[in-house]
Amino acid sequence: MTKPPFMVFSDLDGTLLDHESYSYAAALPALAQLRARNVPVVLASSKTGPEIYALREELRLSASPAIVENGAGLLMPREVPPEQGETYLRLRQALDKIDPELRRHFRGFGDLGPEGVSADAGLPPEKARMACQRAYSEPGLWDGDGEQKRLFLAQLSDLGIVGRRGGRYLTLSFGGTKADRMDEAAALYDHPPKIALGDAPNDREMLEHADIGVIIANPHGAPLPELRGERQGAILRSEKVGPAGWNEMMLKLASRLS
Structure with a gap:
């Protein structure tokens, strides 16, 4: 496999997909350019394997791996995900x-x-x-108080399970972040430079772990604070919102890095 000039890791909702319409139309020019240069575009989301698989096919990115369930697992290039994974069954047990x-x-x-x-x-x-159709993690609703939640998470920790709050759901898994999966995906291509794009606090680890991180403007949420490396220029911010910002920044970076 020829080593690409760089590879891209992208959050979905509010980043590559519009916050309200879930459209990626504004990002199509940059996506076409990346495909033409054989640059892997790794979708990274809390979505499950079947959800990511459908979108990856639609975007013509099936030759790239994808990070699923917020970093709890990695879907390999062209891999068809299982309807339910053994890790998920162990979690439920x-x-x-x-x-x-x-x-x-x-x-x-x-x-x-x-x-x-x-x-x-x-x-x-x-x-x-x-x-x-989950393989690695279990989101859910929590209706107990703070002390009950502390005890619940402590008992889970004894079983090797961690819990992270993301939006409305408390998500349980055996660990792993988007940043952890980035290195696994990059190893498939002999570790080229990594660009990561995201808009929310749960993208922070991925943005800071990349060679270049791009914070996509999202007026629907609180803006991310200054991140490590931002003052040194390792993390950039888009002016445009969502997929338009994704397109704007990727066209600039693709020209610079190629």
């Missing part, structure tokens, strides 16, 4: 070992099922079904 008085306060996607996820998240039935 571990939940059965938690004190029932604490466990009852956590309703994971496996408890809610596609209908419950559709109702809670406002997803169409087919998208809710794919969101429940």
Whole structure:
């Protein structure tokens, strides 16, 4: 495999996809240029393998790996994801070992099922079904108090499970971040320079781990604070929003790095 001049790691919602319409149309010129130069574009999201797989095919990025479930797993190039992974089943089994008085306060996607996820998240039935086809992590709703949550997470920690809050859901996994998976993906291409693009606090590790990080403007959320390396020019900020900002910054960087 020829080593590319660089590779790209991109968050989806609010970054490559418009915050409201989920359209990526504004980013198509830069995506076409990256494809023409054989630059791997690695989608990195909290979405599941089936969700990422469908979008990766639509964007004609199936030759690139993808980071799924917020860094809990890596989908290899052209890999068809399983409907449910063994790691996820182990995670669900571990939940059965938690004190029932604490466990009852956590309703994971496996408890809610596609209908419950559709109702809670406002997803169409087919998208809710794919969101429940998990391989590595379990998002869920927490309705206990702070002390109960501390005890719940402590019991999970004894089983090797960590919990991270992202938006409305508390997500459980056996660990791993987008930054961890970046190195695995880069190893497939002999570690070229890495560009990462994101818009939210859960992208921070990925942005700081890249050779060049790009914060995409998103007026719908609180702006990211100054990140490590930003003063030195290792992290940039777009002026345009969402996919338009993605396109603006990638065209500039592609010209500079190629």
